[in-house]
Amino acid sequence: MDDIITVNISKNDPYDVIIKNDFTALSECMKKLFDGDKKLCIIADENVSSVYGDELVNELHKEYTHVDLVTLKLGEANKSLDTVNKCYSFLVNNKYDRKDVIIALGGGICGDLAGYVSATYMRGIAFVQVPTTLLSMVDSSSGGKTGVNYESYKNMIGAFKMPSLVYINTSTLKSLNDREYASGMAEVLKAGLIRDGLFYEWLINNFPSINDREEEYVSEMIYKSVNIKKMYVEKDPYEKGDRAILNLGHTVGHALEKYTDFSYSHGECVALGTICAAYLSYKRDNLTMEEYYEIRDMFVPFGLPISLENIDIDRVYEYMKSDKKNISGRIRFILLKKIGKGFVCEDITGDELKDAIKQINFDPND
Numbered sequence: 001m002d003d004i005i006t007v008n009i010s011k012n013d014p015y016d017v018i019i020k021n022d023f024t025a026l027s028e029c030m031k032k033l034f035d036g037d038k039k040l041c042i043i044a045d046e047n048v049s050s051v052y053g054d055e056l057v058n059e060l061h062k063e064y065t066h067v068d069l070v071t072l073k074l075g076e077a078n079k080s081l082d083t084v085n086k087c088y089s090f091l092v093n094n095k096y097d098r099k100d101v102i103i104a105l106g107g108g109i110c111g112d113l114a115g116y117v118s119a120t121y122m123r124g125i126a127f128v129q130v131p132t133t134l135l136s137m138v139d140s141s142s143g144g145k146t147g148v149n150y151e152s153y154k155n156m157i158g159a160f161k162m163p164s165l166v167y168i169n170t171s172t173l174k175s176l177n178d179r180e181y182a183s184g185m186a187e188v189l190k191a192g193l194i195r196d197g198l199f200y201e202w203l204i205n206n207f208p209s210i211n212d213r214e215e216e217y218v219s220e221m222i223y224k225s226v227n228i229k230k231m232y233v234e235k236d237p238y239e240k241g242d243r244a245i246l247n248l249g250h251t252v253g254h255a256l257e258k259y260t261d262f263s264y265s266h267g268e269c270v271a272l273g274t275i276c277a278a279y280l281s282y283k284r285d286n287l288t289m290e291e292y293y294e295i296r297d298m299f300v301p302f303g304l305p306i307s308l309e310n311i312d313i314d315r316v317y318e319y320m321k322s323d324k325k326n327i328s329g330r331i332r333f334i335l336l337k338k339i340g341k342g343f344v345c346e347d348i349t350g351d352e353l354k355d356a357i358k359q360i361n362f363d364p365n366d
Contacts, residue, residue: 043114045106076262107133108140115146119161132172134184138225182303183267197340249274255319271304276356307362
């Protein structure tokens with residue numbers, strides 16, 4: 001299997017997603033893009049930096065003299081303009097200019113934040129993604145969406161900034177805890193549901209090997225997931241149309257993240273949101289009842305939830321109404337025509353949405 005996927009946003013500006021099982025090719029890949037006199041600033045999550053920071057710096061020193069490592073405490077609460085300002089201060093104080101490069105080392109939060117810094121510092125400098133979580137490998141690192149949260153609104157401030165390179169080292173998944181790995185599986189399952197029914201079936205049939213993080217299966221699943229994302233990003237890089245299909249499960253998911261004060265992970269909330277979307281697809285006669293229940297129940301072996309206890313349905317619905325993807329007050333929702341084919345729907349009613357949320361509501365008194 002080829003370990004390079006080229007994303008062609010335009011003829012003059014393609015970028016590669018490279019899948020390896022170590023960091024040893026990174027400096028060589030970087031040198032093809034950036035001269036050795038560039039300054040490199042690695043922006044890293046503090047937990048990831050403690051494990052991989054020195055290794056990455058040493059690898060890059062093979063080709064680059066000036067490599068800085070900026071370590072930040074990153075979580076949803078720190079994904080903010082205050083943290084962005086800390087990055088700006090470092091870049092200004094160390095005289096970074098438009099010729100230099102920012103590298104994101106970490107999960108989706110790190111990539112989103114570092115990408116936003118690169119999009120806005122001096123009106124934009126080059127940016128490289130080195131994702132270390134499954135979720136960021138298969139989803140957030142390769143699409144060019146960057147941003148930070150505003151108060152309790154997720155990714156409300158942001159910009160599109162395509163990376164110059166995405167370098168995936170699958171061995172970093174070995175240090176990922178089970179819950180974070182499961183969170184990434186929600187985006188993998190989503191990819192199959194919206195685009196490739198055979199891939200979805202392959203995931204279901206091979207879940208023991210995937211859960212055991214066997215290299216052969218992990219690499220193949222990342223490769224296929226990134227290729228699905230590539231199709232939508234190339235066709236609609238700035239999410240004006242079909243790229244929105246990648247948001248299956250995300251409208252309810254983002255509302256649930258806010259509702260739970262981010263105590264549930266992004267992937268856990270996307271799984272719950274996908275169940276809601278599958279239910280509405282069933283109610284609109286696109287899926288059979290059996291298909292709906294299979295989609296719901298198959299999150300379980302991958303370690304993902306299928307219900308929340310005592311949901312305040314009206315409150316979650318209000319959060320959905322403030323989703324940034326809505327247009328002219330209409331909630332844009334992604335449904336399934338069948339397993340393997342998603343579509344954008346803009347005529348979902350409030351009553352339908354509340355009914356869907358009921359399907360993931362667990363009342364222990366019932």
